[in-house]
């Protein structure tokens with residue numbers, strides 16, 4: 001990476017400035033700004049079709065914003081060589097592509113591609129990283145299994161392990177809890193929070209979620225899309241308010257506290 005492309009050491013992992021998104025004639029979100037520092041977890045919330053995935057893909061640099069700017073590590077995506085961007089940010093997509101027959105270990109090693117040398121051979125270090133990622137995703141012992149034989153939740157955790165093996169500084173996760181049972185939902189969120197809070201490389205997480213109570217438990221910042229172009233962005237407790245959530249989801253919600261934890265209960 002030359003000096004022009006190197007992320008500024010003190011730059012936020014991700015910034016959006018006066019960002020606005022439109023598909024066809026419809027505005028998904030009006031102007032808002034965000035700034036994600038290392039150590040933080042940002043959750044994107046909103047009803048079906050509100051624009052969460054479109055926003056996440058825009059933050060991933062896969063589509064341009066209609067207005068405003070996105071900066072990764074202090075620089076616009078246009079200033080990032082593709083391979084360097086793939087080392088800095090990684091995306092877990094909502095619909096896992098149809099797998100072809102391959103072992104779990106081979107599938108997770110795909111996450112190492114941005115890090116391989118010019119001949120593209122995986123080394124012992126890459127295999128060790130992939131095995132550790134599988135263990136972190138609760139799949140130790142699955143290395144030799146054919147991915148086509150896995151359950152939906154196991155496949156989702158293989159996709160998470162591949163992203164862990166990619167080891168980006170910024171994790172962009174589209175509904176990472178899809179197909180996961182309760183235990184694995186909490187374990188996955190705790191894993192990403194631990195990575196964000198404790199990894200010395202300085203990592204952060206942006207994730208799309210539907211569970212308000214898990215968002216209340218794991219988010220530092222929240223962006224709430226109301227499905228009509230309205231956006232509320234800010235610190236968790238500023239955004240996770242019963243009146244704002246009830247309005248956005250078109251369903252009355254009550255905020256309660258249980259053993260010091262905030263929960264939202266639909267009427």
Ligand SMILES: Nc1ncnc2c1ncn2[C@@H]1O[C@H](COP(=O)(O)OP(=O)(O)OP(=O)(O)O)[C@@H](O)[C@H]1O
Pocket residue numbers: 023024028046047048049050051052053054055
């Ligand atoms: N290329 C496109 N052409 C037309 N409409 C599109 C296009 N891409 C997305 N949309 C529409 O934009 C809206 C936002 O889609 P998006 O997938 O971002 O929503 P979402 O909030 O992630 O929804 P969900 O919770 O259902 O996953 C939807 O109404 C979708 O149909």
